[in-house]
Amino acid sequence: MDDLWLLTSPSYFGFEGINPLSTWFCYDKTRSLILVLLEVHNTFGERHVYVLKAGVGEDHTRPEGVDHQWTFPRQFHVSPFNDRSGYYVCAVSGSSHPQSVYPNTPLPTIRLDLLTSDRQSKLTAITRARTSEPLGVSSLLTTLIQHPFLLFLSLIRISYQAAKLHYTKRLDVYPRPEPISPDVSAEKSYEAVANPPQEGEAIGAGVGWQPEGWIHLRSKARVHEFLEARSKTMNLTITLIPSNPIDVRRTYNATDLTTRTLIIHYRSPLLFVLLFVLPSPTHTLLLGSKAERLFTVSDEELFLEVFEPQPRTRISGTQRFRKWCLPTTLPPGNLSSPPVNALDKDMMWDLEAILVIAGYYGMEWIERALYRIFRARFVSGEEPWNGWKRLDRRRVPEQSPGIGSMRSGP
Template sequence: MRQPNKYPKCTSSTVALSHRHVSANPVMPSQLVVDVCVTVLCVSLSAFLRARSPAGRPHDSTGPLSRAYILRNQVTHARLLPVESVHAFTYSTLCLLMSLNALEEHRLDLGGGWIFGYGGIWGRIVGLRSKPYLTTQPGTIRNKLEMLLGERGLANVFTDTWMMTMPAFMGFEGINPLTVYFCYDEKEEFCLVVLEIHNTFGESHVHVLQVGTNEDEIPATGYDHQWTFCREFHVSPFNDRSGFYEVSVNNPTHPPTSTHFISAPAPRPAVRVHLYTAGEDSTKGQLKLTALLRPTSATPLTASSLLFAVIQAPFSLLLTLPRILYVAWVLHYTKKLDVFLRPPPRPATKDWDAGISDTSSPSLAGGVKWLKEGTLEYFARRRVEGFLGRRVNETGIKVIFIAADPSIPQRTFSPSAPPRSCLTISYLSSQIFTIFFLTPSAKHALLLGSDSEDIFHVSSRSLFLSVFSTTTKISLPSSPSSPRLSPKPRPSYPVWLQRTRCQNLPRTLASSIPTTHFLDSDTLWDWIVCAAAIYTHRYLDALEKWLFTLARARIVEGQEPWLQWQRAAELAMSDGGFASWSRSLSGASVVERKGPVGMWAKIGSVRQES
């Protein structure tokens, strides 16, 4: 019997994005030669098949079971709110529905792996590999799926899975917005669905939906199952993360490995997603967005059928990103919707900010792939780790770093003697380390990174200051230009670096700044490296603002990255000024980031009025 779904409490959180990092796989000359040969082969074989094939699209019907199918899908998206920005569009896609067991046993490879193959994407027309799917851990797709379900208390629940996904084409892996795993147990009964959602930043999120658990009482007409749950993942820049998803699923006609079916209709699993706004008392509000993925045909995967499908729609596997960019252009410049910057994914483990990093008890939904650490973040992290390796022995305080990203192990810094206390720092993004490096003091780091931008949380604010504070302090002059830290004619390198850090600091936050920074040392080489890092970060900040200005892109008010110090200053002033805020550091601050106001707060989108 289905257990009725009770809507969980859902809140919205938005965090400013600093810098985006894009990586590309190098293409070797030998790979290019192979791809040219494969292209010629594809065109030749496809022309031969087209000449011999009957007119019209290949059709699917009841017949012997296959372990894989080519699905031609019709995808429809519709935005209903705000009503002034209503927009809808429909397009076709091509994807594969495969038995995961057969895929990983290489029983689906075609043409010796040249036409289709699992394990790589180069040197074949259509390919698929495990790296882009699920977690960043090494292993096969099945191993990753088993690990993910096992961490959620669902170990050994499935024997085989229909995997519905878009493969790579000619070595190019496009954005795969949605991969669906239809899992079957040892009795060949449909037991759960795993939705793997990807965004354009390289992040991914999973929802594990169990049959008969937290299902809606009555699914939508034409669908077998339906679940309603909180929206948690940033997918569209024109919506915040508030609201509820209602997911309706029409599961495949038969399991991928079957002893009970000799023949059956070709499976056409459909997925419908409705996004509702957050109503009062954590209930569904208005219908805001709809998305429907509906197969129009399903053909058994063979060499001839795959080549025929590719020649009919050669660019269908390459157009996902161009479509996303085009629709984003329409919504922003024509429909006048403002942009929500990407916040870090929400933690994948329960009680993350309470200092518990036990990954054996994550929620059924959560982030599984984060943005990779950038060069400046790596540099800053290494300096923080080097500092803490010495500092914990001076203070006797044990320091633990817990990342929201489950792929980052817990980092612990312990003194040689038994610790007198323990400080736990839980963080959403590696941006925490650049905040430590770029802010002039521990108080400023706490104000900006914890209270204002909500990048990290600490178990004790007083212990945080004890670990990361220095004692020598100065005050900046009242003149807003050219702040000077000392009357010395030749200041030391660390003092000069502090001057640099203070250049963009609001005057209301410029009191009692330490003469030196806890991460700096008085050597020429250290000064050169740190100065280069500071000015590189400042250049990237300026470049980001310039690009948004050049594109005339509008960011939701209160999320502009270049105004983060202004927001921090306003927060401190609301508490009576920076000095008064500093005196209250022993308490816990709960700060809501500025977001949509008025009518926009109810629908999670902001529209620029004419």
């Protein structure tokens, strides 16, 4: 690769607004296009890159005037009103190297057609460069004056269209799934998830995850501290493998030669939060792994053994708070709770644990309340706060093929 050009909507003094797509054009030393990178963004701050190679996997036929065209399966959650099934058809025009045709610089156009899983047309989006001029004082000042209005107008327009689709067209909201891991072997370790990506050869992966909040960071720190000591007392090796490539892969080794190993693949740092806020590792395994598919373990019995608390007869105040926050009826009716959580430092009242528990359930309550106030709707059975119900019975949302999650009636 010798040169790289970017077609995007720039940020304005740090404010990026809603920028669905940034397109990177990669050229070799002969100024020939070799790669097109589609960097797709969603409103959750996540990013996914589709890697399109010039001359590789292109469609056999393409419209007149189109330089390159690819059809590939969808993997990333963008619109809340669509699942991740279906295909993209990406058509690129005007992709010649800018300096190779100077002074008539090209004006690239990116056309994306969204197809359903049976390859029926569903939506078309076009990004095109209308002008191309060198950056100077005049053009810079014009951009600085005009750009903030364009950013805020885009935000208003998208919000208006979203409200129209939800309240007028009756399209329900799909909850946000975790991005696809760039580690293919790690991705294969996960079980089937709700809102799965389209089957087919993946040509990209997630490159941007949501930033971790205070609750995630404190829970993660507590789990890491616990596993550091636990691996030595139990004389075993514990490996944590995240989907997020920016996150650190951690391995805790015992001092002696070990024969037992526990490997945990996780999609989200919510794993650490569940270990901290739920009463037992059994609760975490059922909700986080079986119901929500957030993580997998190499050995379930060893996982339960690692996070099993020390024997105790009197229940702690922190554990009482955990049990009080749980739903009154859990699907496994005989699911019991130990007197303490293995991560607690104080045997009666762990202030940090109480703050994390209150924060976790408080945010869940606020989210649920806001949806009720605005009468917003998730796809039936996929509400974020109904994980325990999904464990008991996975519901299939009513869908209209090719349209999304349509609800009939009032």
